[in-house]
Amino acid sequence: MPKNKGKGGKNRKRGKNEAGDEKRELVFKEDGQEYAQVLRMLGNVRCESMCIDGTKRLSHIHGKMHKVLIAAGDNILVGLRDYQDDKADVILKYMPDEARLLKAYGELPENIRLNEGIIGGLDDEEDGAGDDYIKFEDEDIDKI
DSSP, rough: OOOOSSSSSSHHHHHOOOSSOOOOOOOOOOOTEEEEEEEEEEEEEEEEEEEEEEEEEEEEEEEGGTTTTOTTTTEEEEOOOOOOOEEEEEEEEOOOHHHHHHTTTSOOOOOOOSSSSSTTTOOEEEGTTOOSOOOOHHHHHHHH
């Protein structure tokens, strides 16, 4: 039987580099970058995002960002491509408190929603035209 030389198993080794509650410096956009909000995740490390300049872009999540959980409604910083205006690369995901700070500094417009799912106007459909739910009446349940 082999002699135990370590101080624990793989679960102990996994939790070593945990930087959970650590504050990081707020990153502002530079030339060739734009603030955006994720509209929906598409799979294959891609997402559809609406940039602050009003352009909807297909954004690619690069290798370093794979482990960061990005969901619809998250605020991100994207790098614009010189040769493809309709595509961008995700550089950074802003935490909710960082997004509030960006809005307070005037970097984000006042009408943007912060990390609340789908961004303004897209979820306000007229007269329930796009209902995804079926509404049952009490009589329908009795017939089953």
